[in-house]
Amino acid sequence: MSTYEPVIGLEVHVQLKTESKIFCACSTEFGREPNENTCPVCLGLPGSLPVLNERALELAIKVGLALNCQVSPRIKFDRKNYFYPDLPKAYQISQYDMPVSSKGYLMVVGAGFKPAPTPPHPSLSPSEGERAKVRGRRIGITRAHLEEDAGKLLHEGIKDGSWVDYNRAGVALLEIVSEPDLRSPEEAFQYLVSLKAILQYLGVSDCDMEKGSLRCDANVSVRTRGDAPFGTKVEIKNMNSFKAVQKALAYEIKRQSEALESGEKIIQETRLWNESKGETLSMRSKEYAHDYRYFPEPDLVPFSVTNTRIDEIKKSLPELPQVRLERFQKQYGLSEYDAYVLVSEKSLADYFEASASEKVSPKMLSNWIQSELLALLNLKKVLIQESPVKPKDLAELIRLIENNTISGKMAKDVLPEMFEGGKSAEAIVREKGLVQVTDTRLLEEIAERVIQANPKVADEVKSGKAQAIGFLVGQVMKETQGKANPRMINEILSKKLALSTRGKA
Numbered sequence: 251m252s253t254y255e256p257v258i259g260l261e262v263h264v265q266l267k268t269e270s271k272i273f274c275a276c277s278t279e280f281g282r283e284p285n286e287n288t289c290p291v292c293l294g295l296p297g298s299l300p301v302l303n304e305r306a307l308e309l310a311i312k313v314g315l316a317l318n319c320q321v322s323p324r325i326k327f328d329r330k331n332y333f334y335p336d337l338p339k340a341y342q343i344s345q346y347d348m349p350v351s352s353k354g355y356l357m358v359v360g361a362g363f364k365p366a367p368t369p370p371h372p373s374l375s376p377s378e379g380e381r382a383k384v385r386g387r388r389i390g391i392t393r394a395h396l397e398e399d400a401g402k403l404l405h406e407g408i409k410d411g412s413w414v415d416y417n418r419a420g421v422a423l424l425e426i427v428s429e430p431d432l433r434s435p436e437e438a439f440q441y442l443v444s445l446k447a448i449l450q451y452l453g454v455s456d457c458d459m460e461k462g463s464l465r466c467d468a469n470v471s472v473r474t475r476g477d478a479p480f481g482t483k484v485e486i487k488n489m490n491s492f493k494a495v496q497k498a499l500a501y502e503i504k505r506q507s508e509a510l511e512s513g514e515k516i517i518q519e520t521r522l523w524n525e526s527k528g529e530t531l532s533m534r535s536k537e538y539a540h541d542y543r544y545f546p547e548p549d550l551v552p553f554s555v556t557n558t559r560i561d562e563i564k565k566s567l568p569e570l571p572q573v574r575l576e577r578f579q580k581q582y583g584l585s586e587y588d589a590y591v592l593v594s595e596k597s598l599a600d601y602f603e604a605s606a607s608e609k610v611s612p613k614m615l616s617n618w619i620q621s622e623l624l625a626l627l628n629l630k631k632v633l634i635q636e637s638p639v640k641p642k643d644l645a646e647l648i649r650l651i652e653n654n655t656i657s658g659k660m661a662k663d664v665l666p667e668m669f670e671g672g673k674s675a676e677a678i679v680r681e682k683g684l685v686q687v688t689d690t691r692l693l694e695e696i697a698e699r700v701i702q703a704n705p706k707v708a709d710e711v712k713s714g715k716a717q718a719i720g721f722l723v724g725q726v727m728k729e730t731q732g733k734a735n736p737r738m739i740n741e742i743l744s745k746k747l748a749l750s751t752r753g754k755a
């Protein structure tokens with residue numbers, strides 16, 4: 251075990267899904283012509299005045315409540331001054347000493363899992379080997395405050411200078427700051443997955459990192475393992491996926507540990523993650539740190555939010571991932587792990603529930619969604635909400651396995667056809683004559699033949715090497731062109747070789 255222990259705190263910026271910007275009526279629609287969504291307010295023209303978008307405040311309070319925060323009864327905005335061309339007013343309206351929400355926490359479920367790869371479901375399908383028991387850890391939320399987003403500078407492909415697009419300037423942002431409670435890059439990854447799930451359940455944001463509606467800066471220091479005080483932190487920016495956050499943290503922890511090991515001191519600085527090089531590079535040290543000269547925004551008068559309003563918003567909260575996770579275990583008898591995987595992505599959990607309402611085995615359903623269906627969706631780059639195989643269709647396929655019409659193996663061939671051709675499971679099974687051989691007499695005959703033809707393997711099985719039976723099952727399957735029921739073959743062979751049946755295919 252390394253002598254150094256990482257200490258991590260994350261700052262997440264999330265764009266709130268409001269139709270208009272936070273202080274003006276401009277549209278927030280993504281992908282419009284550059285500077286189409288602008289007006290005197292978000293361009294910072296003299297004489298214009300901001301007006302708070304009530305919906306942005308409502309969404310911010312929703313997040314605060316879902317993160318178990320105290321919601322401030324008093325709403326106040328401040329100016330954060332800095333000069334950069336993406337900020338037309340040369341200050342950002344933000345919140346300094348009175349954030350909408352503070353002092354909350356988030357249960358990070360699955361802290362301890364290794365994260366998993368590839369869109370469209372980046373949080374899903376850790377390999378079998380990683381199916382450790384789900385654990386939860388409570389991570390403190392320091393604060394969540396409202397602010398306006400900045401514009402975007404465009405440098406690429408432009409000779410002589412840069413261009414600026416102010417469509418994003420003034421879009422409502424919520425900055426969610428965690429306590430330095432995270433202790434590994436994996437845990438940071440899981441924190442992000444859990445946070446994103448909550449935001450998606452609340453419906454407050456697209457959470458699309460590619461479009462920049464979710465962005466994360468990571469703060470990390472290392473200290474001697476145990477109770478030593480925190481070390482000097484470094485802030486890392488420029489990661490554009492949760493995976494990248496994890497990789498950048500791992501790189502940085504190694505860099506800092508090695509530096510300390512060789513007697514160097516860590517300096518407080520901001521570093522940029524370079525994805526292609528896989529390393530962090532210094533951007534600016536604390537010496538050049540900004541003095542933001544915060545002061546109360548004089549154009550927006552502080553005001554109060556009544557308890558009645560906060561209670562109303564509380565009542566409107568949907569079922570959140572943590573609660574759904576527990577319900578999935580109770581209601582469907584799923585393992586904590588399976589429930590966790592389904593629940594982490596709202597669309598996946600919704601699909602599962604829609605399919606489970608067709609009264610098929612939830613466990614089987616969960617397996618089919620997590621393995622076969624997700625594999626197909628990933629391969630074809632289709633989101634589960636747009637799956638051509640609807641929840642009802644998948645349930646129909648599973649019912650055919652349950653009532654022994656087809657084997658699981660056959661079903662694996664049927665599913666891609668359903669996906670491609672839009673035909674029902676039953677129609678494909680009928681067309682292909684895929685009906686399972688369940689004639690016991692016939693199977694017994696074939697099993698006998700296979701045993702005679704493979705005396706060595708049969709002896710191995712008899713002498714206790716139970717796994718060897720798999721080969722014989724495979725041979726029977728082959729003889730029936732894959733149409734036999736593997737569980738039946740297993741039972742027949744076991745009986746013939748006087749083994750106790752294992753009940754497993």
Ligand code: ADP
Binds near residue numbers: 259428429483
């Ligand atoms: P700053 O004033 O530099 O913005 P903050 O105290 O506001 O620093 O913390 C910013 C983020 O850094 C928070 O997410 C916090 O949890 C994290 N953080 C603070 N101190 C440390 C530390 N020593 N090591 C790692 N992360 C830290």
Ligand code: ZN
Binds near residue numbers: 291420
């Ligand atoms: Zn505007």
Ligand code: MG
């Ligand atoms: Mg700070």
